Amino acid sequence: MDHSPSFVGIDVSKDQLDVHLLPSGARFAVPRNGAGLEELVHWLTVEERPSLVVLEATGGFEVTVAAALAAAKLPLAVVNPRQIRSFARSLALGELVARRRQLVEMIGMESNRQQQVRDRRLKQRIQGHLEWLQQALADLDGEIDDLVRRSPAWRETEELLTSVPGVGKVTARTLLAELPELGQLGRRQLAALVGVAPFNRDSGQWRGHRALAGGRFDVRRALYMATLASLRCNPVIRAHYRQLRGRGLPGKVACLRRLLTILNAMLRERTPWQPA
Secondary structure (H helix, E strand, O other): OOOOOOEEEEEEOOOEEEEEEEOOOOEEEEEOOHHHHHHHHHHHHHHHOOOEEEEEOOOOOHHHHHHHHHHOOOOEEEEOHHHHHHHHHHHHHHHHHHHHHHHHHHHHHHHHHHHHOOOHHHHHHHHHHHHHHHHHHHHHHHHHHHHHHOOHHHHHHHHHHHOOOOOOHHHHHHHHHHOOOOOOOOHHHHHHHHOOOOEOOEEOOEEOOOEOOOOOHHHHHHHHHHHHHHHHHOHHHHHHHHHHHHOOOOOHHHHHHHHHHHHHHHHHHOOOOOOO
16 A cells, blocks of 8 residues: 655653644644653554654754654754744735735736726725725735844845845745745746746747746746836846847846846845946
């Protein structure tokens, strides 16, 4: 019979071990003593046999637990609680950024509907809904601000990104939430990940247009809007665009790739925008 992958998380305290199993959601606790460890090891090796056991490092209390699990040859990872909190914050930020995007889209759709209807009462109802959506958007922006402020690493990264003319907070926070690889990959790998690396559409001697495919659509959309802003206020991107257009080449996607390359280098080197 196939054994489906399962994962065990153990929260360690001075007196007890709180155990949580995924994907079943089962949970229980055992005392952090010899009898409790024997019970836990028996359950893990005989009954459950998980794919991975994750143990939180907690002021040294985890040492005897980790030793018992390792002696039983269980797949074990001891993680820093700061990493766990950072991961949880990252998930929260991603959800908030996605929800913000939805609210903006709903505001746009309701505004269009309001312009199209003629009934006065219906216009008033739509206006009421618009006001509710705009307040929800303001509240959500406050939550995102608070979440970013509470993370020194995110604050620093946001400041680096927004130092680039054309890159605002919305783009920066989209990158924080949905492109954590920024600053860690080569430019070609990153372009492919985002979906702005052109691929060939050739067959035999026929040469087709280079096109974009795949990648992270929401990241690409945020970068495209930042590119449009950069064409107006960023001298480096504007000059690159004019050079491409002067050669008769399409420029906006190429400028997007250039902007992405600049942002990637800035985060890799942890240096702010330098126009020269």
